[in-house]
Amino acid sequence: MQDEFIELKEQTPVLHSKKCELTALALRLFLQYATVLTALVSWYLYDLFIALLALVLAFIIMGIVRSKIRNISIPFSQREYHYSDKEIAEWYTAKILCYEEQF
Known part of the structure; x- marks a missing residue:
């Protein structure tokens, strides 16, 4: 029998x-x-083909940005859970941007 315990998910700060x-x-x-x-602005300024390319590129870039923000702010033991954009933004703001105001 293994004695490994799964920690419960911490509440969002x-x-x-x-x-x-x-x-x-x-x-x-x-x-x-x-x-x-980004896609709508590029569609307005250029054409539909450029807008579709901008949509795909922005989707990839925003996925990278979202994962970097998530990995910086959420504790290591809590990273296995799924977090929404709201929870990621609250964790990042509480842990990185407003750290001195939490205590």
Whole structure:
């Protein structure tokens, strides 16, 4: 029998100030809508073919950015769980951007 225990998922940190909440909201909106916004802007400025290429490229780049932010902010023991863009933004804001305000 193995004596390995799986730790429970930690709660997402609570943001206490309005500045931190707005920062987390801006980061969440960036993670959610940057891909589509990039494709729409390139479609408006150029044409549909360039917009489709921009959509694919932005999808790949945003996936890399999302994973980097997730790996920086979420504790190592909690990385096996799935996190939404909102939870990733709150973890990053609480652990990296608003660290001194948590204590």
